[in-house]
Amino acid sequence: MKTTVWIGILSGGMLLLTAQFALSRDKEDSMTWNRLARGEAAPGVASVTNKLYEQECGACHFAYQPGLLPAQSWKKTLNNLSDHFGETVELEKGDLAALTEYLTKDSADLSGNKFAISGKIIRSLGDKEIPVRITEVPYIVRQHHELSARHIGKNPDVKSLSNCNACHTHAERGSFREGEVVIPKFDRWED
Protein backbone atom coordinates (compact mmCIF):
# COMPACT_ATOMS: atom_id res chain seq x y z
CA MET A 1 0.00 0.00 0.00
CA LYS A 2 2.70 2.44 1.10
CA THR A 3 4.68 1.78 -2.09
CA THR A 4 1.74 2.63 -4.31
CA VAL A 5 1.24 5.90 -2.48
CA TRP A 6 4.92 6.82 -2.91
CA ILE A 7 4.97 5.99 -6.60
CA GLY A 8 1.77 7.98 -6.97
CA ILE A 9 3.27 11.03 -5.30
CA LEU A 10 6.46 10.82 -7.36
CA SER A 11 4.80 10.40 -10.73
CA GLY A 12 2.21 13.03 -9.86
CA GLY A 13 4.96 15.49 -9.07
CA MET A 14 6.74 14.80 -12.32
CA LEU A 15 3.53 15.19 -14.31
CA LEU A 16 2.87 18.53 -12.65
CA LEU A 17 6.37 19.76 -13.52
CA THR A 18 5.99 18.68 -17.13
CA ALA A 19 2.59 20.31 -17.43
CA GLN A 20 3.89 23.55 -15.98
CA PHE A 21 6.78 23.58 -18.43
CA ALA A 22 4.49 22.88 -21.37
CA LEU A 23 2.09 25.61 -20.27
CA SER A 24 4.81 28.25 -19.95
CA ARG A 25 6.13 27.32 -23.41
CA ASP A 26 2.60 27.54 -24.78
CA LYS A 27 2.17 30.98 -23.31
CA GLU A 28 5.35 32.26 -24.96
CA ASP A 29 4.40 30.67 -28.25
CA SER A 30 0.90 32.06 -28.22
CA MET A 31 2.27 35.52 -27.44
CA THR A 32 4.51 35.27 -30.48
CA TRP A 33 1.64 34.01 -32.62
CA ASN A 34 -0.68 36.80 -31.48
CA ARG A 35 1.94 39.32 -32.43
CA LEU A 36 2.46 37.69 -35.79
CA ALA A 37 -1.29 37.64 -36.39
CA ARG A 38 -1.38 41.38 -35.76
CA GLY A 39 1.51 41.76 -38.21
CA GLU A 40 3.94 42.91 -35.51
CA ALA A 41 7.46 41.60 -35.10
CA ALA A 42 8.45 39.95 -31.82
CA PRO A 43 10.92 42.01 -29.79
CA GLY A 44 14.58 41.05 -29.90
CA VAL A 45 16.06 38.41 -32.18
CA ALA A 46 15.33 34.71 -32.67
CA SER A 47 17.20 32.74 -30.01
CA VAL A 48 19.89 30.22 -30.95
CA THR A 49 18.46 26.78 -31.68
CA ASN A 50 21.44 24.99 -33.19
CA LYS A 51 23.51 22.69 -30.99
CA LEU A 52 26.49 22.59 -33.35
CA TYR A 53 26.65 26.39 -33.39
CA GLU A 54 26.51 26.54 -29.61
CA GLN A 55 29.30 23.96 -29.36
CA GLU A 56 31.66 25.09 -32.10
CA CYS A 57 31.26 28.86 -31.93
CA GLY A 58 29.74 29.37 -28.50
CA ALA A 59 32.65 27.54 -26.83
CA CYS A 60 34.88 30.59 -27.32
CA HIS A 61 32.50 33.53 -27.48
CA PHE A 62 28.92 34.56 -26.93
CA ALA A 63 26.82 32.63 -29.43
CA TYR A 64 25.62 35.67 -31.39
CA GLN A 65 22.15 35.07 -32.74
CA PRO A 66 22.10 34.65 -36.55
CA GLY A 67 19.48 37.42 -36.70
CA LEU A 68 22.11 39.99 -35.67
CA LEU A 69 23.72 40.05 -39.14
CA PRO A 70 22.57 39.66 -42.74
CA ALA A 71 23.29 36.39 -44.57
CA GLN A 72 26.10 37.92 -46.66
CA SER A 73 27.94 38.90 -43.48
CA TRP A 74 27.79 35.38 -42.08
CA LYS A 75 29.08 34.00 -45.37
CA LYS A 76 31.97 36.47 -45.35
CA THR A 77 32.95 35.42 -41.82
CA LEU A 78 32.61 31.71 -42.47
CA ASN A 79 34.72 31.98 -45.62
CA ASN A 80 37.53 33.61 -43.68
CA LEU A 81 37.98 31.35 -40.65
CA SER A 82 41.76 31.16 -41.10
CA ASP A 83 41.77 34.75 -39.83
CA HIS A 84 38.80 34.88 -37.50
CA PHE A 85 39.42 38.25 -35.84
CA GLY A 86 43.07 37.29 -35.42
CA GLU A 87 42.49 33.63 -34.51
CA THR A 88 42.58 30.50 -36.63
CA VAL A 89 39.42 28.42 -36.53
CA GLU A 90 39.35 24.93 -37.93
CA LEU A 91 36.10 23.11 -38.50
CA GLU A 92 35.28 19.77 -39.99
CA LYS A 93 34.04 20.17 -43.53
CA GLY A 94 30.54 18.92 -42.85
CA ASP A 95 30.28 21.18 -39.81
CA LEU A 96 31.18 24.27 -41.82
CA ALA A 97 28.43 23.51 -44.32
CA ALA A 98 25.88 22.90 -41.56
CA LEU A 99 26.82 26.12 -39.76
CA THR A 100 26.62 28.13 -42.98
CA GLU A 101 23.16 26.77 -43.60
CA TYR A 102 21.95 27.53 -40.10
CA LEU A 103 23.42 31.04 -39.85
CA THR A 104 22.18 32.17 -43.26
CA LYS A 105 18.73 30.61 -42.85
CA ASP A 106 18.11 32.48 -39.58
CA SER A 107 20.01 35.62 -40.61
CA ALA A 108 18.66 39.14 -40.12
CA ASP A 109 17.40 39.44 -43.72
CA LEU A 110 15.34 36.30 -43.40
CA SER A 111 13.98 36.87 -39.89
CA GLY A 112 13.69 40.66 -40.13
CA ASN A 113 9.94 40.63 -40.57
CA LYS A 114 9.47 38.39 -37.52
CA PHE A 115 11.89 39.93 -35.05
CA ALA A 116 12.16 43.64 -34.33
CA ILE A 117 15.92 43.93 -33.82
CA SER A 118 16.70 41.94 -36.98
CA GLY A 119 14.43 44.28 -38.93
CA LYS A 120 16.08 47.39 -37.48
CA ILE A 121 19.54 46.00 -38.26
CA ILE A 122 18.65 45.38 -41.89
CA ARG A 123 17.00 48.78 -42.34
CA SER A 124 20.05 50.55 -40.89
CA LEU A 125 22.40 48.98 -43.43
CA GLY A 126 23.06 50.44 -46.87
CA ASP A 127 22.37 48.28 -49.93
CA LYS A 128 25.95 47.18 -50.45
CA GLU A 129 27.11 47.14 -46.84
CA ILE A 130 28.30 43.76 -45.57
CA PRO A 131 29.60 44.28 -42.02
CA VAL A 132 31.65 41.46 -40.50
CA ARG A 133 31.29 42.79 -36.97
CA ILE A 134 27.92 43.17 -35.28
CA THR A 135 29.43 46.16 -33.49
CA GLU A 136 29.83 47.92 -36.87
CA VAL A 137 26.13 47.72 -37.72
CA PRO A 138 24.80 51.32 -37.71
CA TYR A 139 21.74 50.40 -35.60
CA ILE A 140 23.93 48.70 -32.97
CA VAL A 141 26.38 51.63 -32.95
CA ARG A 142 23.51 54.09 -32.47
CA GLN A 143 22.01 52.10 -29.61
CA HIS A 144 25.31 52.25 -27.69
CA HIS A 145 26.43 55.80 -28.51
CA GLU A 146 25.88 57.12 -24.98
CA LEU A 147 28.33 54.66 -23.47
CA SER A 148 31.98 55.51 -22.97
CA ALA A 149 35.25 53.66 -22.44
CA ARG A 150 34.78 53.47 -18.69
CA HIS A 151 31.58 51.47 -19.24
CA ILE A 152 33.02 49.11 -21.85
CA GLY A 153 36.67 49.08 -22.97
CA LYS A 154 38.17 50.09 -19.62
CA ASN A 155 35.65 48.07 -17.62
CA PRO A 156 37.44 44.76 -16.86
CA ASP A 157 34.14 42.90 -16.58
CA VAL A 158 33.01 44.01 -20.03
CA LYS A 159 36.21 44.63 -22.04
CA SER A 160 34.49 44.98 -25.39
CA LEU A 161 31.18 45.92 -26.98
CA SER A 162 31.23 42.44 -28.48
CA ASN A 163 30.56 40.85 -25.06
CA CYS A 164 26.78 41.33 -25.33
CA ASN A 165 25.93 39.24 -22.31
CA ALA A 166 28.30 41.13 -20.02
CA CYS A 167 25.52 43.75 -19.64
CA HIS A 168 22.45 42.40 -21.46
CA THR A 169 21.32 39.96 -18.81
CA HIS A 170 18.83 38.19 -21.14
CA ALA A 171 21.06 38.22 -24.24
CA GLU A 172 21.19 34.44 -24.44
CA ARG A 173 17.43 34.40 -24.98
CA GLY A 174 17.68 36.95 -27.77
CA SER A 175 16.28 39.73 -25.59
CA PHE A 176 18.14 43.05 -25.43
CA ARG A 177 15.61 45.31 -23.70
CA GLU A 178 17.00 48.39 -21.98
CA GLY A 179 15.41 47.46 -18.67
CA GLU A 180 17.44 44.26 -18.62
CA VAL A 181 20.80 46.02 -18.92
CA VAL A 182 23.10 45.92 -15.91
CA ILE A 183 26.60 47.28 -16.52
CA PRO A 184 29.06 45.60 -14.15
CA LYS A 185 30.45 48.08 -11.59
CA PHE A 186 27.67 50.53 -12.52
CA ASP A 187 24.04 50.70 -11.59
CA ARG A 188 21.19 49.57 -13.75
CA TRP A 189 21.38 51.51 -17.02
CA GLU A 190 18.85 54.26 -17.55
CA ASP A 191 18.70 56.80 -20.34
Next chain:
Amino acid sequence: MRLDKVTVIVIALLFTPLGGMAQAKPADDLLAKYREQGARNVSAKEGETLWGRRFKDPESGEERACSTCHNNDLHATGRHAKTGKPIDPMASSANPKRLTDSKFIEKWFSRNCRWTLGRECTPGEKSSFLLFIQSQ
Protein backbone atom coordinates in the same frame (compact mmCIF):
# COMPACT_ATOMS: atom_id res chain seq x y z
CA MET B 1 9.93 7.94 7.95
CA ARG B 2 10.52 4.47 6.60
CA LEU B 3 11.27 4.05 2.89
CA ASP B 4 10.60 0.58 1.56
CA LYS B 5 12.72 -1.17 -1.06
CA VAL B 6 10.59 -0.31 -4.10
CA THR B 7 10.63 3.39 -3.27
CA VAL B 8 14.40 3.35 -3.00
CA ILE B 9 14.64 1.64 -6.39
CA VAL B 10 12.26 4.14 -8.00
CA ILE B 11 14.27 7.05 -6.63
CA ALA B 12 17.55 5.41 -7.68
CA LEU B 13 16.23 4.90 -11.22
CA LEU B 14 15.40 8.59 -11.49
CA PHE B 15 19.07 9.40 -11.00
CA THR B 16 20.68 6.66 -13.13
CA PRO B 17 21.56 8.73 -16.21
CA LEU B 18 23.84 10.88 -14.03
CA GLY B 19 25.68 7.83 -12.71
CA GLY B 20 27.17 6.72 -16.03
CA MET B 21 28.82 10.02 -16.87
CA ALA B 22 31.86 9.94 -14.61
CA GLN B 23 33.69 7.08 -16.38
CA ALA B 24 37.38 7.64 -17.07
CA LYS B 25 37.40 5.31 -20.05
CA PRO B 26 37.81 7.72 -23.00
CA ALA B 27 41.03 9.12 -21.49
CA ASP B 28 42.38 5.59 -20.90
CA ASP B 29 41.61 4.67 -24.50
CA LEU B 30 43.48 7.74 -25.71
CA LEU B 31 46.44 6.96 -23.45
CA ALA B 32 46.64 3.49 -25.07
CA LYS B 33 46.42 5.04 -28.52
CA TYR B 34 49.17 7.60 -27.81
CA ARG B 35 51.36 4.80 -26.43
CA GLU B 36 50.95 2.96 -29.72
CA GLN B 37 52.01 6.17 -31.45
CA GLY B 38 55.24 6.17 -29.43
CA ALA B 39 54.46 8.01 -26.19
CA ARG B 40 57.03 7.03 -23.53
CA ASN B 41 58.10 8.30 -20.09
CA VAL B 42 54.87 10.18 -19.56
CA SER B 43 53.62 11.33 -16.16
CA ALA B 44 51.22 13.65 -14.39
CA LYS B 45 54.26 15.54 -13.07
CA GLU B 46 55.52 16.14 -16.61
CA GLY B 47 52.00 17.24 -17.57
CA GLU B 48 51.95 19.74 -14.73
CA THR B 49 55.29 21.22 -15.82
CA LEU B 50 54.06 21.52 -19.41
CA TRP B 51 50.81 23.08 -18.20
CA GLY B 52 52.61 26.10 -16.81
CA ARG B 53 55.30 26.43 -19.50
CA ARG B 54 55.13 29.63 -21.51
CA PHE B 55 55.48 29.68 -25.28
CA LYS B 56 56.04 32.86 -27.23
CA ASP B 57 53.66 33.47 -30.11
CA PRO B 58 55.87 34.67 -32.98
CA GLU B 59 53.15 36.85 -34.48
CA SER B 60 51.85 38.77 -31.48
CA GLY B 61 54.90 38.36 -29.26
CA GLU B 62 52.64 37.39 -26.35
CA GLU B 63 53.45 34.51 -24.03
CA ARG B 64 50.91 31.72 -23.95
CA ALA B 65 50.42 28.75 -21.65
CA CYS B 66 47.59 26.31 -20.93
CA SER B 67 47.04 28.24 -17.74
CA THR B 68 46.45 31.48 -19.69
CA CYS B 69 42.87 30.36 -20.31
CA HIS B 70 42.45 27.34 -18.05
CA ASN B 71 44.01 28.68 -14.85
CA ASN B 72 46.83 27.17 -12.77
CA ASP B 73 44.23 25.64 -10.49
CA LEU B 74 42.33 23.06 -12.53
CA HIS B 75 39.44 23.15 -10.10
CA ALA B 76 38.76 26.80 -10.88
CA THR B 77 36.83 28.29 -13.77
CA GLY B 78 39.04 29.62 -16.55
CA ARG B 79 38.60 32.50 -18.95
CA HIS B 80 39.11 32.70 -22.72
CA ALA B 81 42.14 34.97 -23.18
CA LYS B 82 40.55 37.09 -25.85
CA THR B 83 36.78 37.06 -25.30
CA GLY B 84 36.75 36.56 -21.53
CA LYS B 85 34.12 33.82 -21.84
CA PRO B 86 34.21 31.56 -18.76
CA ILE B 87 35.64 28.06 -19.32
CA ASP B 88 34.42 25.27 -17.05
CA PRO B 89 37.04 23.73 -14.73
CA MET B 90 39.35 21.09 -16.25
CA ALA B 91 39.48 18.73 -13.26
CA SER B 92 36.92 15.91 -13.44
CA SER B 93 36.42 16.28 -9.71
CA ALA B 94 35.12 19.80 -10.28
CA ASN B 95 33.45 19.17 -13.64
CA PRO B 96 32.21 15.61 -14.29
CA LYS B 97 31.87 16.28 -18.04
CA ARG B 98 35.66 16.41 -18.47
CA LEU B 99 37.40 13.42 -20.10
CA THR B 100 34.13 11.76 -21.09
CA ASP B 101 34.34 12.18 -24.88
CA SER B 102 37.50 11.27 -26.82
CA LYS B 103 36.48 13.13 -29.97
CA PHE B 104 36.00 16.28 -27.91
CA ILE B 105 39.37 15.80 -26.17
CA GLU B 106 41.24 15.35 -29.47
CA LYS B 107 39.52 18.32 -31.09
CA TRP B 108 40.57 20.64 -28.31
CA PHE B 109 44.09 19.20 -28.10
CA SER B 110 44.43 20.07 -31.76
CA ARG B 111 43.00 23.59 -31.46
CA ASN B 112 44.68 24.54 -28.22
CA CYS B 113 48.11 23.01 -28.86
CA ARG B 114 48.31 25.04 -32.05
CA TRP B 115 47.27 28.24 -30.30
CA THR B 116 49.55 27.75 -27.30
CA LEU B 117 52.61 25.91 -28.63
CA GLY B 118 52.25 26.93 -32.26
CA ARG B 119 52.17 23.26 -33.32
CA GLU B 120 50.36 19.98 -32.67
CA CYS B 121 51.33 18.36 -29.37
CA THR B 122 53.26 15.09 -29.52
CA PRO B 123 51.55 11.88 -28.32
CA GLY B 124 53.84 12.02 -25.27
CA GLU B 125 52.80 15.57 -24.37
CA LYS B 126 49.13 14.73 -24.79
CA SER B 127 49.53 11.67 -22.55
CA SER B 128 51.18 13.72 -19.83
CA PHE B 129 48.43 16.34 -20.03
CA LEU B 130 45.78 13.64 -19.69
CA LEU B 131 47.54 12.08 -16.70
CA PHE B 132 47.87 15.49 -15.05
CA ILE B 133 44.18 16.31 -15.61
CA GLN B 134 43.16 12.86 -14.36
CA SER B 135 45.23 13.37 -11.21
CA GLN B 136 43.33 16.53 -10.30
